[in-house]
Amino acid sequence: MAATPTAAPQQEKTLQQQLSLPIILADRLIKSAQEAQSSRFECAELAKQVDRLSQMLRSFVRLSTTANSTVYDRPVRRIASDITKTLERALSLTRKCRHSGPLRHLFSITTTTDFRKVSNLLESSIGDTRWLLSLFDSDGTNLSLPPIASNDPILAWVWSYISTIHMGPLKDRADAANELASLAKDNDRNKKMIVEEGGVLPLLKLLKEGASPEAQIAAANALYNIATDEERVRLITDVMGIPIIVGVLGEAQMKVQIVVANLVARMAEMDSVAREEFVRENVTRKLVSLLSMDLALEVVKPQTGKASIHSIVQMNKEMTDKFSRHPKLLSIPAHTSSFLDGSTRGRKEREAESPELKLMLQVNCAEALWKLSKGSLSTSRKITETRGLLCLAKIIEKEKGELQFNCLMTVMEITTVAESNADLRRAAFKTNSPAANAVLDQLLRVIQEETSPTLQIPAIRSIGCLARTFPARETRIIGPLVNKLSNSNVEVAMEAANALGKFASPDNFNGSEHSKAIIDFGGVPPLMRLLRINDQVQVDGLVLLCYLALNAGNSKALEQARALNALEGAARSVVVLYTDLRDLLAKAIHHLTLYQAGGLPHRQSFAP
Known part of the structure; x- marks a missing residue:
């Protein structure tokens, strides 16, 4: 953690201790000026200035000790330190004037200049102290400029x-x-x-x-x-x-x-x-609560037919058993009652607010959840352990604009964390979880129905992060992603290729089945077109093609699309820029040659 700024030694003193030093110095200087044998007039003038300063310092000490609130001491300490230095310099000057002699005339010009400089410094100290006093006397913010901040007026304003x-x-x-x-x-x-x-x-x-x-x-x-x-x-x-x-x-x-x-x-x-x-x-719970206001998150199952006498008896028995185990539930304590009253008041206040204000709060709460979730396993767990996922799904379904986007980004961050944490993935995104299924339904709906890349990209990325949670029979995910390979927006198409690559990856237990599903949904032709866009290497698309070749090398679709030629052509240019793809490309090319071109493996070197 970042260290707090180290306090200066003078700040270890109390404010009264630090102010007492210039007051003591002022008394000594006045006495020294009275004892002066030379430059008496100049010393007397200094003494008058110092006396004014001393009186003002004493007034400030009285005000600070009787103030009802804590005195802001930062400018006080800074000004007191400067005043102390000025008084020390003035005291040194007056002490030189205690004795007179022939040598004094040799230094009279310098001494006059010194008196003038010290007098100016004392006037500045008086101005600074007057400004400190005005902080107590003014009705509002004091925008006057103390001499100490004359070169930096912002400092005076901040103080x-x-x-x-x-x-x-x-x-x-x-x-x-x-x-x-x-x-x-x-x-x-x-x-x-x-x-x-x-x-x-x-x-x-x-x-x-x-x-x-x-x-x-x-x-x-x-x-x-x-x-x-x-x-x-x-x-x-x-x-x-x-x-x-x-x-x-x-x-x-x-x-x-x-x-x-x-x-x-x-x-x-x-x-x-x-x-x-x-x-x-526990800010997550508060944010989810505010985000879900006015949302019905409970799934109420409709009753079929009238309740039987047996079911009513059984329900009464369960309630009796519950209250017998927890007798305190029969009576609500006074403090609980007041809490409920407070909750009711809070609910009524929220209901009275304008829809625009409620929307603004939800937008900001969703953004806060998004930022809190980024790379944070603890936040992601908190959201998924509450009603957070269901809340996010409901809002993605019903809302538009910034609120919908922020909720999508929150889901994306949670799924990104879940991709690298199997425990979170299994706990929060089980196939039989209503909340997880609600989120998945909305992600698919956004991919299929929305036209904005800003919304489609986080939805596609979220599904890609969850690729390892889907069984082989779950093919309804593959079709919408394959369709996006033909999207006119290259970023959307590449995001779809990246997501499909996670489905087809050897790291995915069902990679082979998912690869066949991608091919069955017609994924090869749009993938080949994507690889040729702008004559630039589309790495995500190339990786996906390699996985398809490894998992379904005997596919007619790959042969008809001349996937082998595409991989060989890419290998000559890609391995120079992306050396980590060297082995993957070599394996994919070798695997395809077993099924294509007469079944004879090519002996092509990939050395750059």
């Missing part, structure tokens, strides 16, 4: 906005969070500055408090704009931000849940550690 989120009234805190979101959206430098100046924790606190939906939305948007790379997402994770985000997702109003789901998707996309942390916090 001011973060300070307002710490200490300001609710409306101003929301406005400040919106301003940080805007700054973070502008460029990476602003994002880095907000993080380095301690902006993440107050934003998380504002999100967690739930004082107003507007404030939560502003905080979530700011965090979303900050979380654009792995390092910053990891920092949010390290400060325990994920439990806060998941908690808000489950409890907040719908318009807040929309932006929080968006934040989950962004963080999951950027960092694998954040993905796993979200799963541990």
